[in-house]
Amino acid sequence: MAGVGEAQRRGGGGRQIPPPSARGPPPHLKPPIRFPPVDREKTCPLLLRVFTKVGGHHVDGEFQVRGKEPKDEVQIYTWMDATLRELTDLVKEVAPEARRRDAMLSFAFVYPSKTGRFVVKEVGRTLSYPNGRRPDDGSKALGDLSFEIGDYLDVAIM
DSSP: OHHHHHHHHHTOTTOOOOOOOSSSSOGGGSOOOOOOOOOTTTSOOEEEEEEEEESSOOOGGGGSSTTOOOSOEEEEEEOTTOBHHHHHHHHHHHOGGGGSTTOEEEEEEEEEOTTSOEEEEEEEEEESSOBTTBOOSTTOBTGGGTOOTTOEEEEEEO
16 A cells, blocks of 8 residues: 555656656747758749639639639749748739739638548738738748648739
């Protein structure tokens, strides 16, 4: 019975205390992992299918049938370290609505879920013409946002 009394004295009561972490701050305090820069001279770019829409994002049902995706598509060859600011500038070249001084662009990844249905998930917003008073997500890279090759990019111009 000495074992029972000793456990009660220690305050354990059968509850196990997890071992301390090996190194570093707790996971919720760790800085986000930056996607390493790509050597764009030596690395082949990926094809990014970008769908733009004025006023809001496309709904997930518009992507369900392969070959019948929305018509307002732009195909961009880019790299995983491309930032939302770079993509904003490319969208502004093809979509006059995005050139408005007060335009905001909302970026969403479109990808198939485990059930096979497409998901539209917003990942960031940029201003057409950024300024210091209104920060945006322009410095985030595709790789930092968990983009996977084959995903679509849906851009809502608001």
